[in-house]
Amino acid sequence: MPSLEEQLDVLMSGTEYGDPQTKETMRRELRERLIECEQQGRPLRVYCGYDPRTADLHLGHTITMRKLRQFQDFGHDVTFLVGTFTSLIGDPSDKDKARSQLTREEVMENARTYAQQAFKILDPQRTRVRYNDEWLSPLDFADIIRLASNFTVQQFLVRENFAKRIDAGQAIYLHEFFYALMQAYDAVAQEADVQVGGQDQLFNILVAGRKLQQGLGQKPQIAIIMGESLPGTDGHQKMSKSQGNHIPLLAEPWDMYGKVMSIPDTAMPVYHKLILGWQPPQLSELERGLADGTIHPNEAKMNLAREIVSIFHSPQDAEAAQRRWDEVFRSGSRDAIPQDIPEEVMNEDKKILDILRDLKMVASGSEAKQLMKGGGVRLNGQVINDPQMVITRSSLPQVLQVGKRKYVRLLASD
Numbered sequence: 001m002p003s004l005e006e007q008l009d010v011l012m013s014g015t016e017y018g019d020p021q022t023k024e025t026m027r028r029e030l031r032e033r034l035i036e037c038e039q040q041g042r043p044l045r046v047y048c049g050y051d052p053r054t055a056d057l058h059l060g061h062t063i064t065m066r067k068l069r070q071f072q073d074f075g076h077d078v079t080f081l082v083g084t085f086t087s088l089i090g091d092p093s094d095k096d097k098a099r100s101q102l103t104r105e106e107v108m109e110n111a112r113t114y115a116q117q118a119f120k121i122l123d124p125q126r127t128r129v130r131y132n133d134e135w136l137s138p139l140d141f142a143d144i145i146r147l148a149s150n151f152t153v154q155q156f157l158v159r160e161n162f163a164k165r166i167d168a169g170q171a172i173y174l175h176e177f178f179y180a181l182m183q184a185y186d187a188v189a190q191e192a193d194v195q196v197g198g199q200d201q202l203f204n205i206l207v208a209g210r211k212l213q214q215g216l217g218q219k220p221q222i223a224i225i226m227g228e229s230l231p232g233t234d235g236h237q238k239m240s241k242s243q244g245n246h247i248p249l250l251a252e253p254w255d256m257y258g259k260v261m262s263i264p265d266t267a268m269p270v271y272h273k274l275i276l277g278w279q280p281p282q283l284s285e286l287e288r289g290l291a292d293g294t295i296h297p298n299e300a301k302m303n304l305a306r307e308i309v310s311i312f313h314s315p316q317d318a319e320a321a322q323r324r325w326d327e328v329f330r331s332g333s334r335d336a337i338p339q340d341i342p343e344e345v346m347n348e349d350k351k352i353l354d355i356l357r358d359l360k361m362v363a364s365g366s367e368a369k370q371l372m373k374g375g376g377v378r379l380n381g382q383v384i385n386d387p388q389m390v391i392t393r394s395s396l397p398q399v400l401q402v403g404k405r406k407y408v409r410l411l412a413s414d
Helices: 004-012 020-040 059-074 104-111 114-118 141-148 153-157 160-167 174-190 197-214 255-261 265-274 280-292 299-312 314-327 352-358 366-374
Strands: 045-050 076-080 128-132 195-196 221-224 343-345 377-379 398-404 406-412
Touching: 004 020, 004 059, 004 128, 020 221, 045 059, 045 174, 045 398, 059 076, 059 195, 076 114, 076 174, 114 128, 114 197, 153 174, 174 197, 195 197, 197 221, 255 299, 255 314, 265 280, 280 299, 299 314, 352 366, 352 377, 352 398, 366 377
Parallel strands: 045 076, 045 195, 076 128, 195 221, 343 406
Antiparallel strands: 377 398, 398 406
């Protein structure tokens, strides 16, 4: 078993709090809690929550899952928490407007395969799966008042996303305050020692969760806040289901392969770091090779796509996806794509809406948006529903399809 300091180095790796002192405080508290739990003869109680707002988890979620797996590998008690109650409201963190509310039926259907998806990273034999409606549903109005009395309105209004909405004159609904309160109660109900989350969860975990635990007589949880977020297929914005730039864990091998191939070259190092776990020397070598031309971007991206498909499916699936890619984009055989489709050279990055209009594949922007709503626009066979999605030159070649008969092969200029 690694030493205490070696464990701390691993468990705190990749964390970021925006303040060196806070990071040092969390490391110190984690060290103290590890020693205390060893003396008590029990593992740390660690969890991370995932709200089933849609039916699929994506590659971005695996960053926190890998941190949970590190705790598992050191013998700690890990809970994969499905937010079957919190998702009825939706987390307002990092959002510039209120989320739509789901029905309980929609939430339960979305949650149906969450554990199965999580087990692509977590050890199913060592993972506790829980649903937070177990303790949130029974709370009555008196309970909510008692819990809310631990916080001030000012504590919530200083949150960056709420402050921006106030400045912009946009509404903040009362129920949005409840999300952090409910997530804080998740920590109380589980008597959590540690909660893992991304940067958008800093307030919910570090402030709300710890304060409510202290207010109810528990030791405050240690916040493990992951520093980097995985960019989506656009290479710029954080991977998000609501942005439509995500790569689902349940994507078919060919679809997953194609989505990885569509990311810009500039995003490759962070994918190698966060998904494949590459260390600084490997990343430096990759970046040098891409910069001096000794590593071809497409070859590096194909290796990345194969490895990712191998992780979430199998090496055999990865090889099959590679063969299909070669057939479509290298050998001249276009599978179901006609061989004599026109080609268009792109000199700059462009929104897909602008490409469709410029190439007269649609009569208007509104027609393009309507087609996207109906699944009528595809890129490399992948349905595109975001008209603002940017196709970068570094992601080419790609085949753009509108309806059943309109195709164009997009190529990058030399």
